[in-house]
């Protein structure tokens with residue numbers, strides 16, 4: 058089974074992301090990482106491909122720096138990568154991103170597409186569903202567990218109150234939550250071999266997408282600092298903490 | 313014209329749908345709701361009461377038995393027929409699937425995680441870990457699609473009644489492929505997390521799943537209290553996902569939020585910062601949670617929590 062993993066390169070979650078003068082997130086020249094959420098997607102893709110003797114293709118849209126994210130995916134075990142980079146795609150909205158990813162994916166046959174539930178920097182949480190619709194595929198999203206048997210998928214879809222079992226024929230789009238698996242660390246061998254694995258670099262026009270289809274239809278028009286909430290009193294546990302907390306509960310009339 | 317895509321179930325309309333209708337009404341113009349799936353007809357009165365002048369409904373089980381595609385298909389047909397300028401969704405999982413697919417069908421722009429809707433073409437959200445509030449202008453083909461975090465608005469009835477329009481569930485078989493074949497609800501005792509006056513939340517600092525029973529005991533002593541958790545505790549498998557508070561979990565706005573062994577990551581904070589009072593217990597004096605706590609206790613939760621439970625019991629005469 059050949060599996061496509063959607064992997065995004067994001068400003069390092071440990072860093073302090075910044076807005077540029079153009080009101081876009083600064084993505085180039087800052088420390089970045091493969092989105093931690095997408096490592097679960099990649100791990101799920103690797104497990105499914107390994108069990109069935111297929112390959113994993115890591116697909117990413119992002120600036121030149123995003124090559125590091127694709128390489129991380131290759132180091133973890135993906136077989137090949139595609140990175141779409143285009144100045145015209147800066148500030149892309151989810152529709153543009155979905156069009157680009159769908160066009161890149163549909164260039165070769167595949168059995169399954171796996172993405173994260175939401176990206177760490179954008180957290181729209183809808184992109185894989187849009188890709189699925191553009192490709193005319195069913196989707197089993199928010200899966201905390203994914204199993205494949207033959208041409209059928211069985212997932213556990215997280216819900217507000219528990220989970221649902223969702224079944225779906227392939228090809229399909231799946232998104233996996235952070236509880237789904239334990240992403241592997243790249244081995245030294247993996248890191249070395251990643252350098253020799255093929256990464257295709259494409260622009261939007263290579264995908265046959267017009268300037269119109271890749272123009273974002275939204276933008277930030279005003280930015281304000283969030284009011285900083287001032288912390289209150291901080292005490293030590295030894296300062297009769299239990300009774301101070303109980304006082305606050307009583308003040309709020311909850312006890 | 314503003315539409316609200318309302319999540320419905322046999323239990324009625326989701327609270328978020330009523331919040332969105334209240335907001336849509338405030339923005340002015342005609343407001344309609346779309347409710348698809350079992351419970352839709354029954355929910356239509358409540359949707360009307362909160363501001364929908366028309367509710368498009370179907371009780372057909374296909375909308376809950378198959379994920380995403382049937383609802384997106386029927387919604388897109390309604391949108392094509394009536395041309396709303398803005399469609400509001402909540403950020404629930406089911407709504408995200410429908411909204412994402414609708415965007416592909418209509419070619420319109422989509423914005424998620426909004427905290428406010430300012431106009432037909434403008435919505436507000438917090439970015440960069442909640443440090444910046446930005447207004448986003450939406451352009452391009454109608455309808456603009458905006459997903460709003462639950463509890464962003466307070467639902468208020470308008471006293472209206474809606475015209476109920478039955479919609480045919482004409483869904484081709486190939487759009488029924490992703491099927492919900494089993495449903496498992498974890499039963500919880502006590503008040504719901506979203507409704508409780510007090511939320512006692514545990515994080516990685518609890519160290520072990522069995523220690524959550526300490527929080528259960530404290531919540532039981534308080535009474536109108538529910539237990540929540542950080543994602544670290546959920547990912548570790550200590551408590552089910554339904555406990556998770558934050559960006560990827562629930563939003564709560566209780567009278568008191570008690571964060572126990574939680575560091576205060578921005579993704580956690582977005583789910584609880586609306587609490588009236590925040591109390592934090594953490595052994596690390598530099599934990600970011602202290603930056604927003606009304607009362608911070610530096611210390612070992614394993615000492616403070618049992619003492620607090622005893623104190624609450626004593627005060628309540630339990």
Ligand SMILES: Cc1cc2nc3c(=O)[nH]c(=O)nc-3n(C[C@H](O)[C@H](O)[C@H](O)COP(=O)(O)OP(=O)(O)OC[C@H]3O[C@@H](n4cnc5c(N)ncnc54)[C@H](O)[C@@H]3O)c2cc1C
Pocket residue numbers: 070093094175176177180514515516517518541542543544545556557558559560561562572573574575576577578579580583593594595596599611612613614
């Ligand atoms: C896209 C995305 C979405 C996310 N969504 C969410 C979300 O919805 N909700 C969420 O919570 N997180 C979310 N996260 C994760 C978030 O970034 C943090 O990793 C998580 O909130 C940390 O949980 P924690 O505070 O329990 O753990 P930690 O950060 O490890 O903190 C544990 C705390 O416990 C304290 N402690 C340890 N022992 C004791 C003791 N004996 N007594 C007192 N204190 C003690 C420590 O000092 C520490 O501060 C998300 C992350 C991403 C990237």
Ligand SMILES: Nc1ncnc2c1ncn2[C@@H]1O[C@H](COP(=O)(O)O)[C@@H](O)[C@H]1O
Pocket residue numbers: 063064065066092094095098116117118119151154158171172173174175176177179180181182183184185
């Ligand atoms: N630029 C991108 N390149 C590759 N995958 C992406 C990109 N943006 C989003 N995704 C995928 O879509 C998921 C959801 O993203 P989002 O809708 O932005 O929250 C992510 O976890 C990724 O798997």
